[in-house]
Amino acid sequence: MSDAAARPVVSDRVWTIPNVLSALRLVLVPVFFVFIVVGNDLAALIVIIVSTVSDWADGVIARRFGQITKLGQLLDPAADRLFIMAAVIGLAVREVVPWWLVAVIIGRDVFLVVLGVVLAQHRFGPLPVHHIGKTATFALFYALPTLVLGQAFPAVAAVSDPIGWAFALWGAFLYWWAGLLYLRQTRALIRQHPLDSGDASDTLARRRATDG
Known part of the structure; x- marks a missing residue:
């Protein structure tokens, strides 16, 4: 099998289930940050669990159903980095x-x-x-x-x-x-x-x- 045949097709579609899940993760970032800063750690933990599950789900769906998109390739790592930044800044504010x-x-x-x-x-x-x-x-x-x-x-x-x-x-x-x-x-x-x-x-x- 050639490299071209093995490489997944990346489309320009916007409205896909993985993209919606990635967008949801982005929306959850400020919610997570507020929970961290105010000290509602249990709620913050629930949000990050939901985000992790959705991250796993959008990857599985994208690969299995051929829904890998250029937008998704931007949204997914962006959500990861923003969650990391929100967590580390929030925990630093609380001196954790x-x-x-x-x-x-x-x-x-x-x-x-x-x-x-x-x-x-x-x-x-x-x-x-x-x-x-x-x-x-x-x-x-x-x-x-x-x-x-x-x-x-x-x-x-x-x-x-x-x-x-x-x-x-x-x-x-x-x-x-x-x-x-x-x-x-x-x-x-x-x-x-x-x-x-x-x-x-x-x-x-x-x-x-x-x-x-």
Whole structure:
């Protein structure tokens, strides 16, 4: 089977079940943030559980029923990152996590935005997501709710807090590791295709082999 045949079809559709679920997750972000800040940890935990289940469901539906869309590829990671940001800022406001962790996580996302601007100036699209970046997002996405669990149920904090912090620190490390890999890819692409060469691709799909 060729790579083209194995690659899933990505459509321009907007109204799909996975996109609706992703939009729902985005709507839940401010709700989750308010619950965290005011200290309603049980409600915040319920919201994050609903979000996690919907995240799993939209991925399964998109793959099984051929509903992978360009919009969904934007909404899904956006919802993940916003939940992470909402959790870490909310917990920092309550002094559950230090502000340096906020700076580490948000600083990396700002760093990627800068790389995106540089790539756009050279007529490249977004970089393909690296598996280390996916692992980092997974670790952070589950680390912060685990810390919330300890706040909601103090009886389990002795177990949940160390697990949450282990995921948080490992996730933050991988987050920046992936960021440095994206920097390496960006530099390689720009060196191979200077802006004045006139042959820079408008997407990165054709350049996946640059970094293996």
